[in-house]
Amino acid sequence: MEIYRAHVLVCKGTGCVASGSEPIMEAFQKELEKKGLSKEVKVVQTGCLGLCELGPNVLIYPEGSYYCTVKTEDVPEIVEEHLLKGRIVERLLYKERDTKERFRSLMDIDFYKRQKRIALRHCGLINPEIIEEYIANDGYRALGKALTEMTPQGVIDEIKKSGLRGRGGGGFPTGVKWQFAADAQGDIKYVVCNADEGDPGAFMDRSILEGDPHTVLEAMAIAGYAIGASEGYIYVRAEYPIAVKRLEIAIEQARNHGLLGKNILGTEFSFDIFIRLGSGAFVCGEETALLASVEGRRGEPRPRPPFPANKGLWDKPTIINNVETYANIPEIILQGADWFSNIGSEKSKGTKVFAVGGKINHTGLVEIPMGTTLKEVIYDIGGGIPNNKKFKAVQTGGPSGGCLPASLLDMPIEYDTLIQAGSMMGSGGMIVVDEDTCMVDIAKFFLTFTQEESCGKCPPCRIGTKRMLEILERITNGEGREGDIELLENLAKSIKASALCGLGQTAPNPVLSTLRYFRDEYEAHIKDKKCPAGGCQALIHYEVVADKCKGCGMCVKVCPTQAISGERRKPHEIDLDKCIKCNSCYDRCPFGAIVKL
Amino acid sequence: MPVIKSMEELEKIRKQAKDMINLRVDNETKTRIVVGMGTCGIAAGARPVMLAILDELKKRNITNVIVTETGCIGLCQYEPLVDVIQPDHPKVTYVNMNPEKAREIVVKHIINNQVVDEYVVPNI
Ligand SMILES: Cc1cc2nc3c(=O)[nH]c(=O)nc-3n(C[C@H](O)[C@H](O)[C@H](O)COP(=O)(O)O)c2cc1C
Ligand code: SF4
Ligand code: SF4
Ligand code: FES
Ligand code: FES
Numbered sequence: 001m002e003i004y005r006a007h008v009l010v011c012k013g014t015g016c017v018a019s020g021s022e023p024i025m026e027a028f029q030k031e032l033e034k035k036g037l038s039k040e041v042k043v044v045q046t047g048c049l050g051l052c053e054l055g056p057n058v059l060i061y062p063e064g065s066y067y068c069t070v071k072t073e074d075v076p077e078i079v080e081e082h083l084l085k086g087r088i089v090e091r092l093l094y095k096e097r098d099t100k101e102r103f104r105s106l107m108d109i110d111f112y113k114r115q116k117r118i119a120l121r122h123c124g125l126i127n128p129e130i131i132e133e134y135i136a137n138d139g140y141r142a143l144g145k146a147l148t149e150m151t152p153q154g155v156i157d158e159i160k161k162s163g164l165r166g167r168g169g170g171g172f173p174t175g176v177k178w179q180f181a182a183d184a185q186g187d188i189k190y191v192v193c194n195a196d197e198g199d200p201g202a203f204m205d206r207s208i209l210e211g212d213p214h215t216v217l218e219a220m221a222i223a224g225y226a227i228g229a230s231e232g233y234i235y236v237r238a239e240y241p242i243a244v245k246r247l248e249i250a251i252e253q254a255r256n257h258g259l260l261g262k263n264i265l266g267t268e269f270s271f272d273i274f275i276r277l278g279s280g281a282f283v284c285g286e287e288t289a290l291l292a293s294v295e296g297r298r299g300e301p302r303p304r305p306p307f308p309a310n311k312g313l314w315d316k317p318t319i320i321n322n323v324e325t326y327a328n329i330p331e332i333i334l335q336g337a338d339w340f341s342n343i344g345s346e347k348s349k350g351t352k353v354f355a356v357g358g359k360i361n362h363t364g365l366v367e368i369p370m371g372t373t374l375k376e377v378i379y380d381i382g383g384g385i386p387n388n389k390k391f392k393a394v395q396t397g398g399p400s401g402g403c404l405p406a407s408l409l410d411m412p413i414e415y416d417t418l419i420q421a422g423s424m425m426g427s428g429g430m431i432v433v434d435e436d437t438c439m440v441d442i443a444k445f446f447l448t449f450t451q452e453e454s455c456g457k458c459p460p461c462r463i464g465t466k467r468m469l470e471i472l473e474r475i476t477n478g479e480g481r482e483g484d485i486e487l488l489e490n491l492a493k494s495i496k497a498s499a500l501c502g503l504g505q506t507a508p509n510p511v512l513s514t515l516r517y518f519r520d521e522y523e524a525h526i527k528d529k530k531c532p533a534g535g536c537q538a539l540i541h542y543e544v545v546a547d548k549c550k551g552c553g554m555c556v557k558v559c560p561t562q563a564i565s566g567e568r569r570k571p572h573e574i575d576l577d578k579c580i581k582c583n584s585c586y587d588r589c590p591f592g593a594i595v596k597l
Numbered sequence: 598m599p600v601i602k603s604m605e606e607l608e609k610i611r612k613q614a615k616d617m618i619n620l621r622v623d624n625e626t627k628t629r630i631v632v633g634m635g636t637c638g639i640a641a642g643a644r645p646v647m648l649a650i651l652d653e654l655k656k657r658n659i660t661n662v663i664v665t666e667t668g669c670i671g672l673c674q675y676e677p678l679v680d681v682i683q684p685d686h687p688k689v690t691y692v693n694m695n696p697e698k699a700r701e702i703v704v705k706h707i708i709n710n711q712v713v714d715e716y717v718v719p720n721i
Contacts, residue, residue: 002655003616003651003654003655003660004620005620005647005651005663005664005665006620006665007620007621009621040647040648040651061620061621061624062620062621062624062627062663062665063624063665064621064624083666084634084666085634085635085666085667085668086631086632086634086665086666086667086668087667087668125618125621126618130617132610132613132614132617133614133617133618135607135610135611135614136611136614136615136617136618137618138611139611140601140607141607141611144604144607148604256600257599257600257601258600258601258602259601265601265602265603265604265607266602266603
């Protein structure tokens, strides 16, 4: 084996590929070749580090130096200075926002330091296309341990004892689900992985599949052993081409090395895995719709019971788990249920990955122990709200979740606390909004999504969400009527009670939670025809504050409709008939003289 | 890599594969060999020294040692310079290295834990 004195890890996750990491990797290879260093320095592709916004991202070991937003022009300098002369290129290192400090190692930055990585343990650190790198990190040892030292029931007991709950939305105890399927009658059983990831804000499942595909394969094989299945299916959306490719490579490698297929590791156990591509409809992430789609039928939900554990794929007992749920399994088997259940809080064990986005300084993927407070995630890890704006709310749980106000920032993140507060864990989307965001508009945004994604099979969801959306539309247009709030609440209640599947049952949540915490904003829209946050176009107009206007004329230049006029150095004016409310002048004015009212 | 037919075989492959990623873990606790690669270091022949060290480590299958470079340390007349830094030991600086001396240091200092006094930096 060659010995390399340095490894250059280039992120080849979706985010960094989009910002140009492929040419960067080639540039490193070319430059190292040119300098005669290719035998000493190895270039390695990895999956997502969770800091996609700062991509293309490059890590250099042994120092662990973290270079962000690297450009191809920077590569010769990094090679010459860092890799040849040993001088870290400070200029390109990640810099913490509020300090001048530049951080050498990825692990030293606030965004990483406070995380606890179990599901993401290998993401960004190994080459996902080389099975040896996974094996080197204890890969397939958990499967070996299960097959040679544990009974199937022993595996299920361990998962039950760990307290692991589903990470895909519902939060159902994983071990209990496996027990149902193990106990179900039938000689053929199936293991399914839900990699549909329909929540528009979430991308943790994609990152796991891209960065550590073998962990999902290993976990599915362990599940197969536990319930007595010999086939597994991964349902992944076709819009995730890199994830699909890495999965295909991983399955091929695992088969070649006897880690999938007949008589795994010389035991009696045989198991194989197949990929099914989904078209990306949100409702196909619902388990019964997903199973229908795998079978080649229309992706429509059906009533439960019977649950998939008894009647699943081709009517055989089936377990279906989320990607992140599976990613925890090998670690639980290797380190034990007690190790896992010591992490997290009383009722929610382990960690959860969140895709933090919106009005926050550091957006990206963070994995935190359950019980961490919202405040810690948003301020300590996420770095707070940009541009000195005020925090207003955080939306968790995606289209099925809700908005939580500032008064709940100290709430620990757990399955049950979130539900009590009117939101949910969901798959881990977390969108932060600041004072400029209208809460009625946010509710409308999510409801528009669910309304479009409704499969239309049952009337409460198909018609009910449409009615709710119409009401929200008229409220934000300044045409809200007395009684609209009550109407929304009634509709929400009946949809929740009568929709067939989770999509419809949770669709009203964004509206209900904003009504609960931001009712005054709805009232301002309806009664005063005002949008307090200045977010609803129809309810605002732009004005120049004469005292603040220095007559610089900047706004005149940016206005696309010549709606602004005035003499130089004298206060300007906006002609409201011409103004199309494009917000350009508001953004441009250097003196804050333009206001939205 | 062949078909893995038992836990023992998996374990064997894991041990071999560990060398592939060794460089990315537990770096605080490893011995470091640092080669001076300033302009004068390179001119004085630091590259062949570095390559000799890497080659010797490879021959002897030693993977838990970090080999890095550093820039000018202001001792140009003693170049090429090599530092050996072991956790809980004072740093040892070797001067006027050449590939042969460097190999000797790998064998004596890294493997047998004996400082090679005759090459150590004179008291200045
Ligand atoms: C409308 C709808 C969409 C869903 N989308 C997903 C999804 O994209 N990924 C996922 O893992 N679970 C999704 N679920 C949850 C699944 O139905 C199911 O509960 C989950 O895959 C079970 O795995 P877990 O116990 O490991 O979380 C969705 C549920 C509903 C109602
Ligand atoms: S609740 Fe909505 S998505 Fe679910 S089955 Fe009914 S119409 Fe389809
Ligand atoms: S909001 Fe746009 S259209 Fe209206 S005055 Fe300002 S720049 Fe002109
Ligand atoms: S894709 Fe590179 S950090 Fe996410
Ligand atoms: S350049 Fe080597 S000591 Fe000055």
